Amino acid sequence: MCxxxxxxxxxxxxxxxxxxxxxxxxxTNQTDETDDPDLEMIKARVxxxxxxxxxxxxxxxxxxxxxxxxAPASLLALTYEEKMEIDSRSIYVGNVDYGATAEELEQxxxxxxxxxxxxxxxxxxxxxxKGFAYIEFADKDSVSTSTALDESLFRGRQIKVxxxxxxxxxxxxxxxxxxxxxxxxxxxxxxxxxxxxxRFRRRSWFHxx
Numbered sequence: 001m002c003x004x005x006x007x008x009x010x011x012x013x014x015x016x017x018x019x020x021x022x023x024x025x026x027x028t029n030q031t032d033e034t035d036d037p038d039l040e041m042i043k044a045r046v047x048x049x050x051x052x053x054x055x056x057x058x059x060x061x062x063x064x065x066x067x068x069x070x071a072p073a074s075l076l077a078l079t080y081e082e083k084m085e086i087d088s089r090s091i092y093v094g095n096v097d098y099g100a101t102a103e104e105l106e107q108x109x110x111x112x113x114x115x116x117x118x119x120x121x122x123x124x125x126x127x128x129x130k131g132f133a134y135i136e137f138a139d140k141d142s143v144s145t146s147t148a149l150d151e152s153l154f155r156g157r158q159i160k161v162x163x164x165x166x167x168x169x170x171x172x173x174x175x176x177x178x179x180x181x182x183x184x185x186x187x188x189x190x191x192x193x194x195x196x197x198x199r200f201r202r203r204s205w206f207h208x209x
Contacts, residue, residue, distance in 0.1 A: 086136060089142070091164055092162050093133045095158060095160050100154070102120055104155070105118050105135065108149070113141065113145060121133060147163070149161050
């Protein structure tokens with residue numbers, strides 16, 4: 001009687017071990033199917049390629065903006081007052097070497113304060129630099145500090161540094177009136193609100209000998 005109970009217990013234990021081994025085998029197979037190293041490697045590579053493509057796209061966009069000297073869309077949508085506020089924190093840099101980069105200009109002015117943006121103006125048709133740039137600082141105090149670099153040497157050239165002026169809508173940046181609206185002024189006259197220099201006219205008659 002005791003031998004039969006022992007045999008029954010041994011059979012039950014063997015069956016239990018077999019079932020457990022089967023479960024372990026199933027779990028192992030499922031894990032192998034889920035964690036396929038080749039599949040994970042392919043997914044990681046695809047993700048890496050997508051990130052690289054996105055970076056290249058962003059770099060091309062930045063290069064296109066710089067080559068055409070165009071302002072970001074966010075700046076084009078600003079009001080006149082907002083542009084004035086930004087320009088109050090910006091400077092004009094003239095006589096810039098044509099081969100200069102935005103990074104080099106930022107390095108030259110880094111001691112003046114935190115810089116938000118460096119814009120090298122380029123011809124929109126040829127893409128060639130025009131020889132001047134604008135630098136936007138994070139605060140207005142940096143503008144007065146940066147003027148100390150006026151006539152400093154940058155790439156072997158003496159640059160001109162001055163606060164940037166905000167162009168009013170409808171006024172020419174070259175201080176010349178639009179064609180066909182004003183007569184040609186006399187010599188010594190100024191535009192932009194200044195009165196012309198008063199000159200004496202010659203009389204139309206003269207004394208005989």
